[in-house]
Amino acid sequence: MTSGPASKLLAGPPLPADPVLLDVDGLDVRFGRGRREVHAVRGISLRVRRGECLAIVGESGSGKTATARALVGLAGPGARVTAARLDLDGQDLRRLGERQWRRTRGRRIGFVFQDALVSLDPLRRVGDEVAEPLLVHRRVTPRAAPGRVRELLAEVGVPDPDLRARQHPHQLSGGLRQRALIASAMAADPDLLIADEPTTALDVTIQAQVLDLLHAMRHRGMALLLISHDLAVVARLADRIAVMRDGEIVESGPTAEVLGAARHAYTRSLIAAVPARTPPPPRPPATGTPILTCAALVKGYAAPGGERIDAVQDVGLALRPGETLGVVGESGAGKSTLARLILGLAEPDAGEVRFAGRPWSGLPEPARRPRRRDLGVIHQDPLSSFDPRFTVERVIGEALGAIGTPARRRRPATVDLLEQVGLGAEHLGCRPLRLSGGQRQRVAIARALATRPRVLLCDEPVSALDVSVQARVLDLLTELRDRLGLAMLFITHDLAVVRQVCDRVLVMKDGRVVESGPVGTVFEAPAQPYTKALLAAIPRW
Amino acid sequence: MSAAARLGRGFGWLLLAVLLLAAVAPGLFTDLPATEPDLSSALRPPDAAHWFGTDELGRDVYSRVVHGAGYSLLVGGGAVLLAIAGATVIGLLAAFGGGPVDRAVVGGLDLLLALPGLLLSLLVITVTGAGTVNVLLAVALGSLPGFARVIRAQALVVRRSEYVEAARCLGVRRGAILWRHVVPNTLAPLLVLGTTGVGTCVVAGAALSFLGLGPQAPAPEWGTMVSDGRHLLDQAWWVAVFPGLAISLTVILVTVLGRDLERTFGAPAG
């Protein structure tokens, strides 16, 4: 395993001589009591030196956030935290009273929470939020606060800090919000910065910027505890990596060592899940008449201000049997709107969708209904695409019913479908809420296949999933495609995913197609600066 | 939930069951008549024979409170059921009738919401006259617009939900979608809304009775009993206090248990 050039550039110099700043031993976090007890963190040990960056990685629910919150004494109501040792710079955090904790938080440990988009009080100005630690810890006088806030915002690379400080969080993009949060966490100059999933909510391009920013922070001598479920993300930053699973640290060590020679099987599965490291060999281009064509589609929405947003502008595409077409673009590019137009859930303002050689858009719903069985769809968020009261059996049974399968034949057909996606009859009686994310997505796929469609439209089918689960679902999809000869339209914001499954790709920005072509061509020789930026932002090592 | 809370909850349900039982079969709790005057024993304070004392006509207040449960729960429960039934039809009509129908219904609801519930109820009584059934109708109309709005909003949410879209994409027919997905998912939150609504409606009904618009005498309706008994508060506090407590107890019970239901069944998609 080789380290990519980016990680060489970014990884800080190891400073073994630095004293230990954070020393944790036997940290245990439990929630609830009795039968409902959740043992979230099980006796883990951590050590962070001054100026060092330690990354904790692990899948969702492995206890990363619980660990981080325990470190600032905010594990939450109902949490019971114990530790054999919990020292910050020689001071025993376990013994702190509420007042001393207050002096520690913000001042000695800065904290950037998961959920950057909602971690700023939406009702207060950004400047006030950033200034809060300054004022609480009396770092500056109230008069001097605005000036300091501006400096801080400028430091984290917020353009036009004066304006931004006066705005409210909702007026800032996700990246700016995350920067403001980091500025706020750093405001009182803490020794340790804990960043819990600082990039999950962000577009790839912005994600790269934030990681760069955190890297720059480290050069000010601040220690960094970085938490993520994405190995590729932390690979660029961390000196050392600790891999968590089910509340325990299964493996830890210097970054290169863990990535290069993972000892634990779980670590290896995480590494394997990182997509696009080895693009599959290109498949022969599909021929034949397109089954789905869109011509010069336009769709606008009335925005609150009274103006119109052109969500989709002049988009054309053609999809042939057996082909997979990727549609990429950052949030708001118009991908979902395009999907809705194709599905006939919205009517285009101009342009036309043709399906199986016949008109599709502009028809009355009853005319489309009998043909819908040929167009399957997998939604971004499988859970909300299931009636919360339906069992798996009813969910799939409804689809079977829609193509006229008689009631008595539905159950065997359902089991059949479940088996195709790697589930079994034991899942029939489950309600979707009780299934894991991967299982839900499989049920969604099974439902889409129930009508034996010729075209499968996938709107962000994996973005809600964990990396490891994501990889399994993608494998399943490509396998099905190859087996059933489906044409797939694959919508995502994740270029790495596209690289793995698509034949051709369409890059969208602000409702327009900016670039399109075979995957290989677009990835190796992007013509547009926007595509280049997207590609550069793909985390890899 | 702690053991104490579980115990309290069990006790609450038990009390409600007792109350319901009293409403349908008051005879199980008392064999004293509720309406038969016995002037020789007027205004007796509470004692072993008359647990809640007697009123100015010598009627046993305990027996009257027990017999009154039926009226209050009939008005409270009946009004809620009626309001929810009406609100469901109206709410679904608005959510599925499309633009003009929706606008008309929403406009109508806005209008009704603009009139305080009591005023609406009073208007109904103005037209229909006093009486148990009319109070029920009045209270139901008073709470209908609120319910209808919730139902319409919920129906809209459900209608726009991804699972309804998913069903459409599968080619499921409109009627089937409405019946299979929309109606059940719209009505689910009503369980909670309904229970807490019973409390409000009991109070509203009692208020109308207090204003002299309730069931006809000598029906032992709690609001009327408080209303009549309050003049005697000096001499015979028990005549008004016990029915007053009965109202409070009922309202507290249904409210608490409604919230309990909310915790148990509310927001299943959460």
Place this chain on the structure above:
Amino acid sequence: GGAAAPSGSGDGPPRNGGSLVFAITSGTSCLNPQASPNSTTTATIGRAIVDSLVAQDADGKLHPWLARKWEVVDGGRGYLFSLRDDVKFHDGTPFDAAAVKANFDHIVRPETKSQYAASLFGGAYTGTEVVDQHTAKVTFSRPFAPFLQAASTANLGIQSPKALAEFGDKLCAGGEYTVGTGPFRAERHIKNQSVDLVRNPDYAWGPDLEGRRGPAHVDRLTFRFLPEETVRVGALTSGQAQVAVLPVTSVGRVSGNPDYEYHQRRQPGESDSLFLNTSRAPFDDEGVRTAFIRAVDLDPIIKGVYFGVYERAWSPLSPATLGYDPTLEGSWKHDPAESDRLLDAAGWTGRDAAGYRTKDGRRLTVEWPYLDQSAQANSVGEAIQADVKKVGIELVRRSIDTGTYWDLLHNGRYDIWQIGYVRAEPDVLSGFFLSTSLPKAGGQNAARVSDQQVDAWLREGAASTDEAARVKAYQQVQRWAVEKSVVLPLAVTATTVGASRSVRGLVFDADGRPVLTGVWLAR
């Protein structure tokens, strides 16, 4: 009851000054005595502001007031009043014969929409003649003896003709729009809250009766409307009011308390009674009516519900009225066995599942609609309902609204109607029993009796100027009404007033209503 000596007199000379708050039941919708219904509130407030031609003392005797003297002329068809010449209205207008004419003409004019005062003319008013500046002659189409008593009421009190003309339709608002010659001048009326009066220092023409001569002693008199009984009593006991109309529930507390003085006066007129509708089944059958009445055990009901404050009534006419027939007292007994016998005899022999009597498959049901009532009136109703149920009569009580009230009353769609009527004049009986006094014609003949003999008695009573003859005529009517079971007299209502010890000189008029001219406040 009856007329007692004015309380609190005799301890030193009256002191002038101070203000008095009188907590009274309710503000009626119309405060103009000439237009409002027969109401204690209007009469009490009106009495303080307007004077009448004659004054009736607590014994029912008539005395000069704004009229120095009077003469019955034209065989009872005319009344010649010689008026005082020294009287001025509060607005400065002098009082004269033209004012009398203006008032009486105003009252009977349809636009005035008079709900009570106009009826005091018995429908026989033909006009008022200004004989000279200080002599007025009021004429009637028939001999009309009740007029003099009517002329003593505040409802026929004389208001400033200038105000009548000027304020027109505002008169109902009361307050400064009511301009009289009385001991107090109205200052303002805050609807649902209070009426403020101030002393009329020029008042020198009060009737020569104890506590009514004037001028008034207190500077300011405020009537507070407190319909809520407990609140009204609370106002008295907490010192926010010096005088309060007491609910029967509180009489015991106040009368036994040395800090207060309790006054009680039986109200004259028509006792609180139930009239049985003789014009439709089942009460068209005298036997059923009698059975109904005998089934009611009234003594404990009245005593219990009214806490012994109101007496049980035996006659439709109150004992406080001239012509009351005391022989009716104890004339019948509670006798359910007799009721059963009478009902069997009337053919109501079946019984249905609920235990009520039936005839030809129809249940013996009587309807008693009522307008919103006091808690006590309700209790009486419920007790009667329970009593008659014992003999198998279903009594349905139904609370109704004003619109329905008049509809039912006018069209006779009821079996029982409850009325009480305060007026110190036996001719009230004409309103109740004259065949022409049907509700639709503006009368109170709710029993809907039509009997030539009764009509004759009543006409005689109204026409005769001989008191003994009148008494005899009216007693015959009372006896007839009780014997024929057209009425079930319930209670003799009373004015019940509590006053703080410092209030002196409170007297009551013939109607049992408080007169506040002579009231003063001791230190």
Place this chain on the structure above:
Amino acid sequence: MIRRILGKLASAVAVLWGAATVSFLTLHLVPGDPANVLLGGAAATSTGLREQVIAEYGFDDPVLVQYLRYLGRLLTGDLGESYQQQLPVATVIGEQLGPTLELTASATVVAVLVATLTATLTAGRRRPGVRGLTSGLELFALSLPAFWLGTLLLAVFSFRLGLFPVAGDIGVSALVLPTLTLALPIAGILAQTMRDGMDAALAQPFAVTARARGLGELAVRARHALRHALLPAITLSGWFVGNLFGGAVMVESVFARPGLGRVTLDAINGKDIPVVTGVVLLSAVAFVVISALSDLLYRIIDPRLRTA
């Protein structure tokens, strides 16, 4: 912006027009002859009076004509004349508006204060004692019908202890008990709503973030959570107005206070339809105004709702 305001105005006018129509319909559904209502017992004392009244009020015209005439009068601001008092409805209502406004305003202030205090002090606290006690009290408060609470307060504080005057609208002390009667049940619900809102806000990442900055608990509540708790409370404004009105009817009746509640009851009991209509219209206006205000307040508190 202008379009928004125009839209609001249009819907306000629609609500008022609807309210007017509802009242007019009520007038025509009411059983009994309006002339009887108007004349009381004097309906037939003198022939001609009835006919005169019918002609005067146009009761004999076709319903549509009456409706249009009624709307026409409304447009000129004429609410008609009270049947009972024969005064302009505007006067009747105007005279009584003051005491009701005074009562509802003070009750609003008290309810909001009490609710804010209890919500701020008890939100997020796990200690069962304090929280159980306050939510128990809240429950009790909201379970008390206004007439019953008022009667009890009167009996205890006025009759027994003599701390407050029993009645009237004179002075501040006379306002205490009615205000409490009206405010407490409202405060009960408001406190619960606010506490739920506050609980929700305190569980939000931004609240945890604020704590992680070293903010004390009270500061987190006051600076961050309180505003969030206000939002659901404002949503209750429509309910609030309705409750204030309904409560005022009861309170004014129990405490024998003058005010619109009494006027309404009298008018409804006496079938004084013009006054009822006036009250209906007034409450519709109040609702429209209050919802406009709460809309505004919403925007002030929540910047996300302001157009960029």
